[in-house]
Amino acid sequence: MIEFKLPDIGEGIAEGEIVKWLVSPGTRVEEHQPVVEVMTDKATVEVPAPASGTLTETLAAEGDVVPVGSVIFILDSESSGAEPAPAPAAVAPAPAPSPAPSPAPDQTSAVRTPAAPSPGAYADSKVLAVPSARRVARELGVDLTEVSGTGRNGVIRRKDVESFRSDTAVAASAAPAAAPALASRGAVADQRVPFRGVRRKVAEAMARSVYTAPHFTVVEEVDVTNLVRVRGLAKEMGAAQGVKVTYMPFIMTAVARCLFEFRMLNGHLDEEAGEIVNPGYVNLGIATDTPNGLIVPVISNVESKGMMVLAQELMDLAQRARGGKVTSSELRGSTFTITNAGNIGGTLATPIINFPDIAILGVHRIVKRPGVVESADGDRIEVRHYMNLSCSVDHRLADGADAARFVSRLRTLLEEPALLAL
Numbered sequence: 001m002i003e004f005k006l007p008d009i010g011e012g013i014a015e016g017e018i019v020k021w022l023v024s025p026g027t028r029v030e031e032h033q034p035v036v037e038v039m040t041d042k043a044t045v046e047v048p049a050p051a052s053g054t055l056t057e058t059l060a061a062e063g064d065v066v067p068v069g070s071v072i073f074i075l076d077s078e079s080s081g082a083e084p085a086p087a088p089a090a091v092a093p094a095p096a097p098s099p100a101p102s103p104a105p106d107q108t109s110a111v112r113t114p115a116a117p118s119p120g121a122y123a124d125s126k127v128l129a130v131p132s133a134r135r136v137a138r139e140l141g142v143d144l145t146e147v148s149g150t151g152r153n154g155v156i157r158r159k160d161v162e163s164f165r166s167d168t169a170v171a172a173s174a175a176p177a178a179a180p181a182l183a184s185r186g187a188v189a190d191q192r193v194p195f196r197g198v199r200r201k202v203a204e205a206m207a208r209s210v211y212t213a214p215h216f217t218v219v220e221e222v223d224v225t226n227l228v229r230v231r232g233l234a235k236e237m238g239a240a241q242g243v244k245v246t247y248m249p250f251i252m253t254a255v256a257r258c259l260f261e262f263r264m265l266n267g268h269l270d271e272e273a274g275e276i277v278n279p280g281y282v283n284l285g286i287a288t289d290t291p292n293g294l295i296v297p298v299i300s301n302v303e304s305k306g307m308m309v310l311a312q313e314l315m316d317l318a319q320r321a322r323g324g325k326v327t328s329s330e331l332r333g334s335t336f337t338i339t340n341a342g343n344i345g346g347t348l349a350t351p352i353i354n355f356p357d358i359a360i361l362g363v364h365r366i367v368k369r370p371g372v373v374e375s376a377d378g379d380r381i382e383v384r385h386y387m388n389l390s391c392s393v394d395h396r397l398a399d400g401a402d403a404a405r406f407v408s409r410l411r412t413l414l415e416e417p418a419l420l421a422l
Contacts, residue, residue: 002050002075006038008068013040013328015067018060019197022046022138027055034134035073039197044292044324046135053077063196129156135324136161139291158323198293209355213394217350220407223415224366225385230417238308244315248286248340249307251363253420254413256282256303259336262406264398266335268356276358276397285334285354286314288321289344296354297326298334338363342387351392358397361410362390 006016019037023029034046035055049055057074060066127144129137133156137144140161147164149156195203224247231247238245259266259282267278282303285296297317302310320326337354340363351362364387371384389410393403413419 001056002053002077003071004035004050004073004075005069006066006072007047013068015065016040017065017196017200018062018072019044020062021058023055025055025057029053029055029075039201040328044198046324047072049075051075051077063194127156128154133158133161140165198295202294205355206352209353212355213353214396215350215353215392216395216400216403217390217392218400218403218407219348219388219390220411222387222389222411223371223384224387225371227414227417228366228385234307238311241308243308243311245308245311246314247342247363247366248314248338249310250414250417250420251338251340251361252284252299252302252310253307254410255284255336255338255361257413257420258406258409260303261409262402264402265359265393265406267358268335269358269394269397279335281335283333283335285337285357286317287337287339287354288318289341290322290324292324295321295326295331296334296337297321297330298332300333337361342366348388349390351390353392353394357394359391359393359403359406362392364388364390 016038017040019039021036022034029035029049029052031050031052032048035049036047036058037044038047039045054076055073056076058072059074060070060072066072127147128149128151129144129147133147134144136142136158137147142161142165144156144161147156147160148154150160151157193199227247227250231245231250234245234249263278264276266282267276269275270277281301283298283300284302285298287294287296297320299310299313299317305313317326317330334354334357337357337360339351339360341349342363342365345365347364347367349362349364351360353360366385366387368383368385370381371386372379373382373384389407391403391407393400
């Protein structure tokens, strides 16, 4: 019998939250097969089985926060040659979404048996697949036994799962569509979602930020017509190199330049030393929307990197963040944060500071509308591209005039992107 202790899965990590059990007691597992998802500092990792055998007991419930070194499950490795043991009769399958309200989960016991696996769960565990492929398969509801792997020895990779799902969706769309169901006009049942994992971590961080740092927000409208044109050219150049160039590398470069001019917005408060720390470098936290919730991975030393390099790093970071592969170290050390919801929608917001940063920049949707253009022949009206920037600042550490000058300088650089070359 192996008593598996929660390992140290990050530098200086003292505890981890049990997010999700991937197998239930009585289930046969193979060595290195993911058993449980654990989250620390908003990074979720899959903890594998140390050996082949049968999972006999789980000693922590989903949502529990347990110290590193605590026993979280027991594995019977001597049953490695036996047939998979059936799940205990007392274990009921997880209830499917129902219009009837369900009671809150019982949190009084330190031990909770997770739901029995779906019929294809054990079969999936026997399939050769990398952890990211298993994660995506669970999220998309894909049976791994139906997916063909393109990796070495037929190992299924993440792109194989995504490709399989895409092909399935295309086939489904080609079939005759059923008549759409009429939306109900009556009330529907309450929905209860466990308050844990990334959602709880985000809540803790946001509450700390709001109740610690007095926020104020400065908004600036930017005419990005020239930026749209230049980005179009850069997009073509990037595509030739296999790099997706968005507006973010331009914005990041401009932010880094401006933060060297307005250093009071770059850094954090060292409360123990009683000092405001303004580093001589710019590490930008990039708020990223993922299937597991909002996380803020960091790109370091932005001031020293070209835009094509930033575009490549952003592309890589976004892929790994959505696949849950960002490391704990990549979620620390930001000196300023950018949150960009422009591709989703919304023309204005008041972002909450990514504590302990001093400030955060919100980037919003680009819209077309008539604008007045000055020229030697007089003013004229033409169609222009506009975007709003909103900068929230910790008023303990910087003044309104500082933020106003910062976003004004940022507007100048983004309206004439050629100035970024100076």
